[in-house]
Amino acid sequence: MEADETPKSKTPLRRRADQIKLHRCKNLIAVLENPSDIRNIGTVIRNVNALGVEKAYVVDPHGRLPDEWQDMRDRKSLTKTSASAVQWSFVKRFDSTEACLAHLRRNRYVSIVTSPHMKGKTNVVLHEANYTVPTRLAVWFGSESSGISDLAVSEAEFCVNIPMYGIIESLNLGTTTGIVLYEIAKQRRAYQERYKRSRNRWKEPASQPVAKSRSRST
């Protein structure tokens, strides 16, 4: 059986989930800091799922979400707003920014933040940065009203800006996560594929010399 083939006994959705697993961006997490609107949380989970981001973390100090992913999957508001993506993409909630940063640090994730404004020491335009260098990357998005917190900025490697050419100060969360995660996932997926191909090439000589030397001696 080919790597992306799955047994016919599985449901079509399960089969599709198994197939796309190969293309998911490993070690890439989208972090939502203190979002206030459940519809935005659902939209972001949908983007996370559709763009092949591995997980979503939500800093949720007001307890809008249940503690466990299993309970989120049963929450109608999330299932509806995420178009059922919450069933398939892992979501973890944290009580505070500190708790989320500590968890990411423990697991050796590098954080970057996003903002329509210049934040912290280093600011980059979305499409001009390289997102393949950190093996584990967490991309933070701020709240609808106050944006990204100073604490998250202080722990981030850099801040990503989508250039704004209109009168409006910022994009909404759904649009921003779609644009930013598309660029980052595109770069990391291409890198992942190249790495996989070069590893496969590297493996070939191990089995080939035996065959080659045999053909030479016969």
Ligand SMILES: C[S@@+](CC[C@H](N)C(=O)[O-])C[C@H]1O[C@@H](n2cnc3c(N)ncnc32)[C@H](O)[C@@H]1O
């Ligand atoms: C509605 S905006 C928050 C606006 C808020 N007044 C502020 O000062 O950031 C919600 C989040 O979307 C992201 N965002 C919105 N527009 C962005 C842009 N042009 N570039 C990068 N991130 C953006 C940021 O993560 C921001 O915290």
